[in-house]
Amino acid sequence: MSTHLVHFGTKTIHFQIHRAERKTLNIQVHPDGLVHVLAPLNADEGAIAQKVKQKAGWIIRQQDHFASFLPLTPPRKYVNGETHLYLGRQYQLRKVESENQQVKLYRGCIEVHSLDTSDSAIEQILQEWYKVKAREIFADLLAEYLSKHCRFQKYSVNLHVKKMPTRWGSCSPAGRITLNSELVKAPKACIEYVILHELCHLIIPSHNRKFYRLLSVLMPDWENWKARLERVMV
Numbered sequence: 001m002s003t004h005l006v007h008f009g010t011k012t013i014h015f016q017i018h019r020a021e022r023k024t025l026n027i028q029v030h031p032d033g034l035v036h037v038l039a040p041l042n043a044d045e046g047a048i049a050q051k052v053k054q055k056a057g058w059i060i061r062q063q064d065h066f067a068s069f070l071p072l073t074p075p076r077k078y079v080n081g082e083t084h085l086y087l088g089r090q091y092q093l094r095k096v097e098s099e100n101q102q103v104k105l106y107r108g109c110i111e112v113h114s115l116d117t118s119d120s121a122i123e124q125i126l127q128e129w130y131k132v133k134a135r136e137i138f139a140d141l142l143a144e145y146l147s148k149h150c151r152f153q154k155y156s157v158n159l160h161v162k163k164m165p166t167r168w169g170s171c172s173p174a175g176r177i178t179l180n181s182e183l184v185k186a187p188k189a190c191i192e193y194v195i196l197h198e199l200c201h202l203i204i205p206s207h208n209r210k211f212y213r214l215l216s217v218l219m220p221d222w223e224n225w226k227a228r229l230e231r232v233m234v
């Protein structure tokens, strides 16, 4: 395996060549943006680069698609006054020393009550709270869509929520929908967009014209919420 590059307009595409016993060339863009070229053992490097260049438009579109699902939230320090997002709104972190451990949204603040108000203790409590809220909210929304749109009713869907470094959501052919718990920080319509996107994959696995037509029927303004999702998580 070796890394190569080609230039396309102002962009540079890095790609790795994997040689194998095969007859044709196959280009893949992985969800992390890496480009893999599967090539026959004797394929000429210049010819491979030429092929990558020919496919550059498609490669960049794939990379952009995956990048749009990358959470961009910078790391938080868990100090008083810091901004934290919940369902698209900004809340100021307020630490309250208390025996009764809880998280409360109150007058634009996200209050974390705890005996231990060290940054790391607050971080742990808040992360757990986000996870619980994410599970609750995503499960409710999913149940709502499954009952509302009968076209999904023949699929048995199970929901998994976890923190994912590179994606907002994914869907397996077996009906396992995985959503990034960080999504609970985005506006509700953004969460709806990701859930509907993944539900559409139950019917159409790839991002073809049919897929986007179905998504547009279910959520005509999905593009707005996709763009919002890309902007809000900073």
Ligand SMILES: [Zn+2]
Binding pocket: 197, 201, 207
């Ligand atoms: Zn997709």
